[in-house]
Amino acid sequence: MTARIGVIGGSGVYDFEGVEYRDEVCPDTPYGKPSDSIRLGTYAGRELAFLPRHGRTHRFNPTNVPYAANIYALKTLGVEWIIALNAVGSLRIELAPLHLVIPDQLIDRTRSRVNTLFDPIAVHVGFADPFCNSLRHVLIRAAKECALTVHEKGTYVCMEGPLFSTKAESHLYRSWGADLIGMTALPEAKLAREAEICYAGIASVTDYDCWHEEEETVDIQMVIRNLLKNAENVKKVVLKAIPLVPQSRDGDPCASALATAVISKPADFPPDKREAFQFLTKKYR
Numbered sequence: 001m002t003a004r005i006g007v008i009g010g011s012g013v014y015d016f017e018g019v020e021y022r023d024e025v026c027p028d029t030p031y032g033k034p035s036d037s038i039r040l041g042t043y044a045g046r047e048l049a050f051l052p053r054h055g056r057t058h059r060f061n062p063t064n065v066p067y068a069a070n071i072y073a074l075k076t077l078g079v080e081w082i083i084a085l086n087a088v089g090s091l092r093i094e095l096a097p098l099h100l101v102i103p104d105q106l107i108d109r110t111r112s113r114v115n116t117l118f119d120p121i122a123v124h125v126g127f128a129d130p131f132c133n134s135l136r137h138v139l140i141r142a143a144k145e146c147a148l149t150v151h152e153k154g155t156y157v158c159m160e161g162p163l164f165s166t167k168a169e170s171h172l173y174r175s176w177g178a179d180l181i182g183m184t185a186l187p188e189a190k191l192a193r194e195a196e197i198c199y200a201g202i203a204s205v206t207d208y209d210c211w212h213e214e215e216e217t218v219d220i221q222m223v224i225r226n227l228l229k230n231a232e233n234v235k236k237v238v239l240k241a242i243p244l245v246p247q248s249r250d251g252d253p254c255a256s257a258l259a260t261a262v263i264s265k266p267a268d269f270p271p272d273k274r275e276a277f278q279f280l281t282k283k284y285r
């Protein structure tokens with residue numbers, strides 16, 4: 001069974017109820033095993049694959065999530081759309097805890113993650129607009145239909161972690177125009193673009209990052225309560241979004257991201273990745 005819509009659960013979202021599951025797979029990929037087994041099912045007549053990014057028991061920190069294996073495994077299952085769920089901190093007063101944001105931009109502050117499926121060859125995909133615009137609009141509409149507070153754009157800075165940012169970093173990111181801080185949207189979004197999968201995220205705000213002096217005394221219990229409430233909300237939004245996802249990707253730029261991106265020649269494909277690279281680029285040969 002293949003699935004055309006993938007859902008990647010973030011912190012607090014380890015299960016995805018309401019879907020009629022029929023199968024569960026944990027494929028071995030040239031990039032290793034995904035974070036956990038992937039559950040396959042249907043909802044509203046659409047085929048769906050659910051994968052918890054950190055594993056069902058949250059065994060991977062953001063640095064160690066097997067992003068490449070996750071994206072490649074979803075690609076081999078026929079996934080063309082990925083809805084990614086991310087818990088984030090807010091860098092703006094107006095993006096309050098329990099609000100949802102559909103980010104439109106990313107700043108990469110990761111440094112210990114392989115950020116291409118095509119290592120070590122040269123493949124340069126366009127990433128000016130890192131999220132799929134048509135999927136973003138589906139998510140905005142779905143969040144509004146759920147009567148939740150949703151911000152229609154935002155710049156997400158992805159830091160390495162696993163520590164939270166310092167005050168100096170938090171102020172620096174604000175001065176750069178960033179709105180949200182998290183640890184998991186990258187390299188996931190880049191890898192999805194390389195796999196020509198339409199990718200967009202729902203960022204749910206758990207707290208103000210440490211720049212917000214008055215919020216300094218916020219206790220961890222409150223953050224956890226927000227995380228759980230957000231998990232409930234984003235699941236509702238995803239269920240609302242699934243029937244709104246377009247049936248066809250005709251004309252969608254994500255679907256042809258590799259058309260002019262592969263610089264190296266097939267002869268340069270390394271033996272251990274040859275099959276993967278051929279699979280990813282097969283429609284151009």
Ligand SMILES: [Zn+2]
Binds near residue numbers: 199
């Ligand atoms: Zn797209």
